[in-house]
Amino acid sequence: MRHRTTAVFLLVSAVWGTAFMATKVGLGSLPPALFAAVRFTLAAALLFCLASARGDRLRPRTRAEWVPVLTGGVFTIGVHHAFLFTGQQYVSSAVAAVLLGLIPVVTPALTRLTASTERLTPVGAVGVTLGFVGVVVIADPDPSNLLGSELRGVVLVLASAVAFALGAVLTHDAKSALPLVSTQAWMMVVGAAFLHVTTLALPWESYADASWTPGALAALAYLSVVAGAGGFLLYFWLLGRIGPVEVSLMEYVIPVFAAIAGWVALGETLDANTVAGFVTIFVGFVLVKRESIRSELRRMRTAGRTRANDAD
Template sequence: MRTRTPLFVFLLVAAIWGTGFTATEVGLRSLPPALFAALRFDLAAVLLFGLAGWRGDRLRPAGRGEWRPILTGGVLLIGVHHALLFAGQQYVPSAVAAVLLGLIPIVTPALTRLSTARKRLTPVGLLGVGLGFLGVVTIANPDPSNLVGSDLRGITLVLGSALAFAFGAVLTHDTEATMPTLAEQAWMMLVGAVVLHAASALLPGESLSAVVWTVDGVLAVVYLAVVAGAAGFALYFWLLRRVGPVEVSLLEYVIPVVAAVVGWLALGEALAPTTLLGFAIIFAGFVLVKRGAVRNALRRWRGGTAPQAQRAD
């Protein structure tokens, strides 16, 4: 990342979505998963439409060119990704799901070759991505019997959610942004919410009658809608436009780190030695992927020459 602002936004999104895991765990105690996700994006869409209208932004998409990022982002990044993930997690343990989602940074560079996105990783960068994936596996620490014995439906669904997210990021990045940002993202949230409501209607046990409204559940929906939904995805799409799908996909390696630390602080979950080892492996992978930025930072710290232009990785 070429400036401090994208790096700060990258870490902020990782922190927001990492804390979202704790809020999700709280909300799922009283809300069906797909309906839970649909409600959070309902509220996020209303919030963003309200902010866009208050700012006086144009709310109506002008034509096909502006509908394309709305549909790709809303359907794939928000709707299909969350629908498949929630459906798949009914059949596989969360550790297996975490490992499968860790494939996003690995498949994204391959998907960019099928699009107009030109971001590429060198072999050393790919090694760094591989180390990041190894770190996620180490943190998740899945039981090998779960990997072998997991329901094939669950593995297929979660893997599909990872591919939907990666493909959605590539397609959204490839479209030119001409619509006001808040209005565009409000439409994405609305489209994603519609997809999730449709998925909720098809999944067993997903109905309003299954909802047990509690203070904690309501607070979880509000937090995930306002912070992880409206703010988190707004920052994510801002970052996606500026650094591309390959680098932004590395969020999937930082989010488990944040989620583990927040779970330890907020819920008293233990940090196993394998978790700490996973942190170290992920850090080593990031150093390899961003070695050019690290070199330039060290030069500045040592008072050396002005930083040189960075490589693509």
């Protein structure tokens, strides 16, 4: 079972890491918000078909079931991908993936703001600060060019990380009886609707500007079917088996696959600032989640001893 969990962990990391490269390919032909909107429209349709085939209940019935659908749909799907896809026009796949490593660092800080029961310790505050220092290192802002395209991309991807973390915080304590696949499908419907409205509202976004090239269609298919429907289903399977601490470590494996895919397919390079920023963000994560990491390590050691005793 543990080997299967490890395989799924690496598979999701690879799928979501290579998704950054696919996004870059699609953005060469499609406006970012429209690209994301169509992606999640298709992914939602696939998940509804899967839920129907499984015999799951399809529609939310109560306020408790609508809350995660609306908050997750708007923030985790809609706002997150509007910022992320727009930001990826200006930064490499590896930089975007590294910046999303802020999600497990930012989440505890947002939890502290939205839930009085959560406490961010002084050491945790240092960790959050280190996370943002890592962003500055990656951005390497030039005071004479504060509106440079790469810095603009860093800010947009940073905003996408904050939106994703906020969506996670707002949906974390939701008590929903709606099956998981149906919940995800509705989240994607809400997110896709938000992104379609964004496409109509922004003057630089236009359906007429879309060029449905073979490369764009291939990227859309990969992001909708493999990274979208398939990736999210495997992610939540993993979450239920190893918990949020171990799953959050995926954010530090994804950039490796993103960098390799970007280098092989797009000729992107990984500079020293990105590596240094990645290390800084990871140290910040360890400081923020140190108690959870200790607890998880103790649990893993206990489980290992139990398996060894059972084998004897």
